[in-house]
Amino acid sequence: NIVKDKTGHIIYACEIPNSESGDWFVALNHYFDKNGKTFAFEKQTNEFNSGCEEITYETKTEYYNNDFKSIGSEYKLVDKKKKELRKKDCDLMEYKYKVVSNNDNYLKTKSIKKAHTIYRESSSEFIENKTETDSKPNTNPKDVNLNVKNYISACIEIVDDFSPYSKLGYVNIFNTIFDNNPNIVNKNLLKQQLSAVLTNKEQRDLFFKGHLKFFGRNESSLFMNIDSMNDYTNTQFNGDKLVRYILENY
Structure with a gap:
């Protein structure tokens, strides 16, 4: 999924199911330095009850540095939000309600600065800010x-x-x-x-x-x-x- 934050930067969240249980949802956000190197990860897991018919979920957000060492976590319980899921939806874990923790405040307290890897349309050149792409004409195919x-x-x-x-x-x-x-x-x-x-x-x-x-x-x-x-x-x-x-x- 490609999502833009309020500054116009693109935030990438890669969503995958977890093979250990089959009923977990994982969202990953990556934080890059100005050279495009990943220096921190944010892993978010939502736990579903079994059956894929009705779900309640809780969210735990974990933060990692580029050595895959945990640098902290947040935990949030969400209740009274359920959704009927058709059986065929279970594989994709589609659901209506998504939890977004207050990551900005956490990252500020840990002195982690957000940046994102973005490429120009005309080349593979790395740019730090997407607005730079929009401000320059694209003369190449x-x-x-x-x-x-x-x-x-x-x-x-x-x-x-x-x-x-x-x-x-x-x-x-x-x-x-x-x-x-x-x-x-x-x-x-x-x-x-x-x-x-x-x-x-x-x-x-x-x-x-x-x-x-x-x-x-x-x-x-x-x-x-x-x-x-x-x-x-x-x-x-x-x-x-x-x-x-x-x-x-x-």
Whole structure:
């Protein structure tokens, strides 16, 4: 989801279900320095009761630094808000009420300054403020990968849900962006962008291990059959196989 705050900055919140229980909702906000490097995370979880028919939820917001170490948390209980959910909605965890904690005050007390990674339409050049894009004419052809790059800049940190509870998987993130339409994105360019992270063993190891730690998981708890996203088996999660699949298909 792409949301603008009152200053016009874009805030990215990546929403995924949690594979451990199947009935958790996770929202991630990333905080970037002026060079586009992530220096803090905000993880928000909402707990649902079982059944996906009626839900009540509570929210806990946790904050992490770039070493995935917790730097604090907030907790809020919400009651008397329920919504009937059709069974088919359970996978996507769609619901009417969303909780937004007062993050600005917390971040100010912790001396964390918000900044966001945003790319120009005409190139891959990093800019800190989106208003700069609007104030300068775009003389170059539109970058067909703009949405992909901005999405990845916020969401590449995530190891997504590989459980039978949801049809959402890491590969499906890209299917969602492309809408299964090869004309939406330049796949060769995207492959080049992904290669920088996914084919570099050191970066890839940090990518997977860091985020397994971030979500409190370990390698043995992630299962995935990458050959068929709809056929969930107890195939051991294989980072190299996932990398090959993404590079070969996108």
